[in-house]
Amino acid sequence: MIQAARRAALGVVALALAAAACTGDDAPATSLPATGTADRTATATPSAASTPAPTPTAEATVTASPTATASPTPARTATPEPTPTEQPVEESPQLPVTVTDADGNEIVIEDVSRLVVLNGSITEIVFALGLGDHVVGADITSIYPPEAQDLPKVGVQIALSAEGVIALQPTLVIGTTFAGPPEVIEQIRGTGIPVLIIPDYNTLEAIEEKITRIGTALGVPRRGERLAAQSVASIKEAIATAETSDAAPRVAFLYLRGAHTQLIGGDGAGATSLIEAAGGIDVGVEAGVRGFTAITPEALVTANPDVFLVITTGLESVGGIDGLLEIPGMAQTTAGRNRAVVDFDAQYLLGFGPRSGAALAELIDAIHP
Numbered sequence: 001m002i003q004a005a006r007r008a009a010l011g012v013v014a015l016a017l018a019a020a021a022c023t024g025d026d027a028p029a030t031s032l033p034a035t036g037t038a039d040r041t042a043t044a045t046p047s048a049a050s051t052p053a054p055t056p057t058a059e060a061t062v063t064a065s066p067t068a069t070a071s072p073t074p075a076r077t078a079t080p081e082p083t084p085t086e087q088p089v090e091e092s093p094q095l096p097v098t099v100t101d102a103d104g105n106e107i108v109i110e111d112v113s114r115l116v117v118l119n120g121s122i123t124e125i126v127f128a129l130g131l132g133d134h135v136v137g138a139d140i141t142s143i144y145p146p147e148a149q150d151l152p153k154v155g156v157q158i159a160l161s162a163e164g165v166i167a168l169q170p171t172l173v174i175g176t177t178f179a180g181p182p183e184v185i186e187q188i189r190g191t192g193i194p195v196l197i198i199p200d201y202n203t204l205e206a207i208e209e210k211i212t213r214i215g216t217a218l219g220v221p222r223r224g225e226r227l228a229a230q231s232v233a234s235i236k237e238a239i240a241t242a243e244t245s246d247a248a249p250r251v252a253f254l255y256l257r258g259a260h261t262q263l264i265g266g267d268g269a270g271a272t273s274l275i276e277a278a279g280g281i282d283v284g285v286e287a288g289v290r291g292f293t294a295i296t297p298e299a300l301v302t303a304n305p306d307v308f309l310v311i312t313t314g315l316e317s318v319g320g321i322d323g324l325l326e327i328p329g330m331a332q333t334t335a336g337r338n339r340a341v342v343d344f345d346a347q348y349l350l351g352f353g354p355r356s357g358a359a360l361a362e363l364i365d366a367i368h369p
Helices: 004-020 120-128 146-150 162-167 184-190 206-216 223-244 272-277 297-303 314-318 320-324 335-337 345-349 356-367
Strands: 041-043 095-101 105-109 115-117 135-138 171-174 195-198 250-257 261-265 290-293 309-310 341-344
Touching: 095 206, 105 195, 115 120, 115 146, 120 135, 120 146, 120 171, 120 206, 120 345, 162 184, 171 345, 195 206, 206 223, 206 272, 206 356, 223 272, 223 356, 250 272, 250 297, 250 314, 261 297, 309 314, 309 335, 309 356, 314 320, 314 341, 341 345, 341 356, 345 356
Parallel strands: 041 341, 115 135, 115 171, 171 195, 250 309, 309 341
Antiparallel strands: 095 105, 250 261, 261 290
16 A cells, blocks of 8 residues: 555656656756855766766876896786676667566566657657667657657557657657556557556665666666666765765755645655765655655744755745745754755656766755855
């Protein structure tokens, strides 16, 4: 029952976020805005520039001091150890493959030339694996990379159109356990189109499995392993930065959609692993919240967060920081008094994919002023 309630709450959020994406509210900006405003806000947008560039390694030069005499002994040349070489990635998908879906069913995948993707995070990974030109349709949460916005859309992942998917003549449909409703998925399967449903991976710890699972399903396992390794390395680098701080800011993850939808997230809401990896405390989890629950002034004041973490479109829907602080209880917290509000694009923050290391690094910078 808890799992079902959690999934239902997250489904409501996914639908609202997707609706915002459909209107263009979540479209990625072309560059990151400057930080350090008077209101201590940080806006993170999904751009290629968000990914930190690798730090160049300085070469150490050793100069030998001259000796008084040099014995004419023969030089001993050490045999260098063979340098390990990385296995080359696939030039094209190696198929067929047999994979297991979220329900334990075996799915045989023979052709990935025409993909319909039912989740924005999976779309981002497919493009990062070099298979973007195989995608012929996607749901409306697929807004990154920018070229994904031009794909034919088949509805939002929890309210799909079977006819729209089938009309694209896909050789594979791939989505998460949020894809539905169930009768639509079965209708698509009934036509003989392979449908692969994978778990909804919504933690930093699950990114490696998520990417490698998708890479394997698409016939490019080595590409998946390489992308997963790069993604994990960027996350570890960010975490190492967070560990240099002794502070443990208290963070409240809020879901806002105008005057009528104001929720606080907790266990299973999606942001906990990010907050904790950034060296923060998720006050929703601390208060025992599962999924999302309505904000009450009393509970908010008791939790007393140092920082509000919000989705950019949600913050805009309540009128920015000024509007947020008009919600009962907000202004009475430490975060409210300091106007400490950090907003991120939804897909960038909660996509849990190749850009998560960059998003985490920006979150760390934002909550450790």
